[in-house]
Amino acid sequence: MMLPRRYLPPIPALMALEAVDRLGTASGAARELNLTQGAISRALQGLESQLGVPLLIRERQRLQLTPAARDYVNDVRKALHLLASASVTLRANPMGGSLNLAILPAFGMHWLAPRLARFAQSHPEVTVNLSTRLRPFDFAGTTFDAAIHYGRQDWPGVAYLKLIDEAVIAVAAPGLAGLTHATDILSHPLLQLESRPGDWGRWLAHHGHPGHRPTGMMFDQFATLIQAAIHGMGLALVPTFLIGRELDEGRLVPVFGPPVAALGSYYLVWPQAGPDRAPLRSFRDWLAAETA
Template sequence: MIGPRRLLPSMPALLALEAVDRLGTASAAAAELSLTQGAVSRALQGLEGQLGVALFIRERQRLRLTPAAQDYVRHVRVHLTALSQASLRLRANPGGGGLSLAILPAFGVQWLAPRLPDFARRHPGVTVNLSTRLRPFDFAAEGFDAAIHFGRADWPGADHLLLLEEEVLPVCAPSVMAEPVAAVEALLTLPLLQLESRPGAWGRYLAQQRVPGQRPVGMVFDQFATMTQAAIHGMGVALLPLFLISDALQEGRLVPVWPARGHGLGSYYLVWPKDVPPRPPLLAFREWIACQIG
């Protein structure tokens, strides 16, 4: 049930409040909202009058929210985001059935995307909207139905479905090395490519091959995609998840430098908010993706 309407501010007033909190001045907020500074000031004054609470501390040319107003605008921002996401879902699928999914770029492109046409054939009434998120977030604030998570089953307030345990393999272009090395220690003599977010990956892999205590250095990349291309073009040896390179291995663009697989830092999960009743599109997606890993 919606509370007293006299406490429900207008949308322009809430948008002005959120913009001033983020940008610091009424003039900057006015520029972003395509309004005059006077219109923004009147909206804020009206909001203060409606709520009966002072929201700002005025310091020369800047407006600083009071501590109570800062707490208030955090809640406002969450609900404005949720309204925006709901509108996007409605526009994308006027008949209902939209699913908003946060994905990791490499997993989304290489593992999920090739399988999605099958989901579309089985559930033509569901439109899947994909957005990239690299770290856990608040589902209520972001407006997603579910997300792909890498690591452990530790997303706060979420249920988890294990999709894939990561296995890694050292690979390079055939021009760098046509055959596997004779001993795993020989990896240390080769140009090793590294991922910025996994600085200890090579040391961990070598320890799994009974060569402990190593922290080799090498060229650093910020994404799997660029590191994979660097390996394909002969720039060195990359330690890559198998699901990313299955096609390149099959086509001969990459070859194993050492045949033993290693265990990655974690696993891939589908996660969704625990305390929110799942919508039918999410139930359909969960059932479908469980069949993909079965």
């Protein structure tokens, strides 16, 4: 709710008061603001009249603010600084704003988050707000501008920018590794994601053993699935970009064969019918360059 206009003094009068507080004289404020001393005096008198409160104590050639005015001018100084900063940001990047993005937690943590600093450096005018969503949703019922989607181009009513394809690799804790045949996985506990129950069957088919649909312990997120694998609870089929550190450190090791192309890819999606806001364009263009 906007305050009544009588509580919003003219900016030149506030600048005059702030300058007098720092410099102690109307003549000093006039020189700094490139005004006449009379203009400074009139601005201060008008400010006192508008606020209905005495602001200045006049002692010979110097002006001192009343105790209440000193508190007031501290807030005024902050407000003037905020206005100036906002104007600088606007002039530097007139296409600024905020972007509300729905992300998949594993992709957001391991792929997107390490890159966001580069976006912030190149687009300081855009504030990116991140929230987790595991499945497609209706953009019309949310405040989201865009989302990260895994799978195929099967989200209705959206436009797509393909980010990366995915490759998965079968891994386990070191004590469970070293299988001789792909079907040896059927003799071990298997870990799998709730949203991808057929991954192990597709992995076996890729290695020449179709027709299997093995079951296993279910997880709703890769983070907990990976931790279960590290602690020896079973074999896991995990996107390679999620476990680079775990492989490098030997906490997880491949159990059989190289990475296998997954069925899905990662996309940035946004409503086809929505407004093409400048922050979304900036983010989309940046992602296109990152993944080129």
